[in-house]
Amino acid sequence: MTVPNGSHKAVPSRLFHPETPNLEDFKKICSQTTTKSTYPLAASVDQNIPIYDARTLDLHNTDLATTLQDEWYHILSTGPGIFVLKRMYNPAQYADTLNTTNKAFTSIITRERASATTKGDHFAASGKNDRIWNSFSKHALEDPTSFINYYSNPWLRLVSETWLGPAYRVTAQVNVVKPGGAAQDSHRDYHLGFQDLHTCAAYPRNIQLASQHLTLQGAVAHSDMPLQSGPTRFLPFSQTYEPGYLAWRKEDFRAFFQERYVALPLEFGDGLFFNPAVFHAAGANETEPGPDGGFHRKANLLQISSGLGKAMESIDSVPIVEKCWGTLVKRVQGAGGQLDGELENFVRAVADGYPFPTNLDKRPPAPNGMAPESEQEIIVRGLKEGWGTERAVEELRRMKADSCA
Numbered sequence: 001m002t003v004p005n006g007s008h009k010a011v012p013s014r015l016f017h018p019e020t021p022n023l024e025d026f027k028k029i030c031s032q033t034t035t036k037s038t039y040p041l042a043a044s045v046d047q048n049i050p051i052y053d054a055r056t057l058d059l060h061n062t063d064l065a066t067t068l069q070d071e072w073y074h075i076l077s078t079g080p081g082i083f084v085l086k087r088m089y090n091p092a093q094y095a096d097t098l099n100t101t102n103k104a105f106t107s108i109i110t111r112e113r114a115s116a117t118t119k120g121d122h123f124a125a126s127g128k129n130d131r132i133w134n135s136f137s138k139h140a141l142e143d144p145t146s147f148i149n150y151y152s153n154p155w156l157r158l159v160s161e162t163w164l165g166p167a168y169r170v171t172a173q174v175n176v177v178k179p180g181g182a183a184q185d186s187h188r189d190y191h192l193g194f195q196d197l198h199t200c201a202a203y204p205r206n207i208q209l210a211s212q213h214l215t216l217q218g219a220v221a222h223s224d225m226p227l228q229s230g231p232t233r234f235l236p237f238s239q240t241y242e243p244g245y246l247a248w249r250k251e252d253f254r255a256f257f258q259e260r261y262v263a264l265p266l267e268f269g270d271g272l273f274f275n276p277a278v279f280h281a282a283g284a285n286e287t288e289p290g291p292d293g294g295f296h297r298k299a300n301l302l303q304i305s306s307g308l309g310k311a312m313e314s315i316d317s318v319p320i321v322e323k324c325w326g327t328l329v330k331r332v333q334g335a336g337g338q339l340d341g342e343l344e345n346f347v348r349a350v351a352d353g354y355p356f357p358t359n360l361d362k363r364p365p366a367p368n369g370m371a372p373e374s375e376q377e378i379i380v381r382g383l384k385e386g387w388g389t390e391r392a393v394e395e396l397r398r399m400k401a402d403s404c405a
Contacts, residue, residue, distance in 0.1 A: 014204040018197055021247035023256060030260060032237045034080045039071045043086070047262035048236040050075055051084045059154055069162040072273075076163055076216075080236035081278040084264060088155045088271030089220060098269060100146040101139065102222055102298070105174050108138050112361075129181050132174035133360035135300060137405050139172075159273050160304050163216045167307030171357070172300050174222075175282070177230060179294035183284040186235070186257035189276035190215045190303060192245040194356075194370045200245050208245055212277035214309050218302035225266040229297040230283025232272070233261040239277035248279055257281070317351045317375055318396045324350075325389040332383045339383060351375035362402035375399065 034048040041057065041064070042050040050071075059065055075083050089098055109130045132138060140147040151170065160168045187193055192200050192211045203211075225231040235257050238244060247253045257279050266272065274280065287295040331343055339347070352375040355363070363372040373381075378399060382392045 014206075015201065016205060016208060016243040016246055018201050018246055020243045021241075021250060021253065023250075023252050026238070026241050026244075026247065026253065027256065029241050030235055030237050030256075032080075034236065038079070039075065041068055041071055042083075046264055048080045049082050049084060049234070049262065049264060050080070051086060051264075053086045054155060055087050055090060059158065065158060069158065072159065072162045076239075076273075076275045078240060081239040082234050082236060082272070082274040084266070085155060085159070085271040085273065086267070087269055089150075089153060089269035091269050094149070094153075094269060097146050097149040098222065100143055101150050101300075104139055104143040104146060105132060105135065105176075105222070105298075105300075108132055108135070108142055109174075109176070129178055130174070130176035130296075133364075134171065134405060135174040136170060136172040155271065156302075159218070159271070160216060163213075163275075164304060164306045168216075169305045169307055171303050171305070173303070173360075174298070174300050177282065177285045177297040179285050179287045179289040179296075181230070181285040181297075183230060183233070184281040186233070186254050186261070186279045186281040187248050188212075188245055188279060189217055190305075191354075191356075193248070193276065195245075196370075197246065197249055205242070209242060211245065212239060212275050214306045215276045216273060216302075216304040217276045217278075218271060218273040218304065219299045220302065221266040221268055221270045221272075222298035222300055223296065224268050225297055225299075226287075227263060227265050227283075228286050229295055230285045231263050231266055231297070233257075233263045233281045233283050234274065235261050235279040238279040239275040244277055244279070253279075318393060318400065320350055321379060321396060322389060322393045325392050328383060329386065329388075333386070337384060337386070339380060343383070344380075347376050347379050351379050358403040359405055363399070373399070 032048075034045050034050060036042060036045050036050075039045070039050045041052065043053040043056065044051050052068075057064065057068065072083060075081065091098065109132060112132070113130070136151075139150070156170075160170070190211075191214065192203060192208065195203075219232065223229075241247065261279075261281070263283055264272075285295070285297050328343065328346075332339060335343075355372045355374040358372060360372075365371055375396060378395055379392070382395060387395070
């Protein structure tokens with residue numbers, strides 16, 4: 001490859017091109033097999049997914065706990081990417097906690113349904129199922145006792161520290177999928193899984209690879225989940241495919257997922273954890289509706305984040321924008337209503353380009369999108385539409401207020 005001055009390009013591109021993903025390469029990666037000998041502490045391996053039984057593992061044995069974390073880390077990083085922890089919330093010990101937690105969730109869903117608030121969803125049509133955004137905080141406010149017992153579970157800490165170390169932060173969302181609830185399209189998750197293709201492709205290779213190491217995905221079964229109810233579908237080893245955040249949107253990759261995905265039934269109280277870069281999709285609830293509403297598949301979805309992904313100082317962009325807005329508007333008007341490159345540079349330096357964390361009840365994913373507007377997008381929209389200073393400040397303050405729990 002040559003560059004404009006005629007010299008030869010010495011280094012490869014820092015970016016994955018949207019056309020980089022190659023299905024044949026992906027198929028080879030996903031053709032690997034999980035062996036029980038690699039994970040001796042697992043009770044079994046089913047469809048390439050290691051299954052551990054919490055009842056047979058002694059957390060007080062420090063050496064065993066360390067070996068367990070080593071196995072889990074290998075699974076999440078270079079292994080199949082998913083494992084099941086049977087009886088993580090053993091009903092013999094946690095029955096009261098699980099039942100009272102379910103009652104709390106039901107109360108929250110009933111109250112929110114009565115409010116007639118439209119809820120967006122990342123991948124499912126709004127209103128088809130029941131969703132509790134930020135079930136973590138709402139559970140605490142609804143029933144502090146069950147909340148304390150639920151999140152005191154020692155397995156949750158052991159799993160979280162396996163992938164993220166000690167400075168992790170737990171967030172959670174409840175999802176209840178009703179009979180007739182359709183399956184999701186296969187996808188990857190947080191962080192880059194929530195970007196559109198163009199935005200995702202702008203992130204260099206190191207961030208494409210780092211994204212999956214900043215989050216641990218998980219779910220606790222709050223009902224039994226027979227296969228007919230549509231437990232999550234997975235494509236083991238797919239997290240190791242480097243350009244995967246660009247690949248999951250491609251139709252040939254999605255077709256391959258449909259051919260090769262695996263799914264395991266879960267029981268009430270089981271836990272399941274996976275690398276967010278594993279190609280996955282919630283399954284369809286194909287149970288019969290029935291006069292009582294039929295079988296509802298219930299899960300508390302855990303999204304646990306590294307505590308290291310934060311800036312050194314807190315920046316409030318609102319007073320900065322307020323002070324600069326008049327000059328910015330004049331610059332845009334002088335350019336015929338368009339932002340020149342220098343103004344785009346300024347907006348990127350001053351405002352937050354990432355819309356998370358946020359309050360998804362107040363700021364649900366935008367129509368035809370997977371995320372609400374960021375500060376940068378609001379500022380750019382305001383400049384192009386010619387807002388006055390007062391409106392620009394009001395919009396940004398509303399966004400900040402609505403982002404709070």
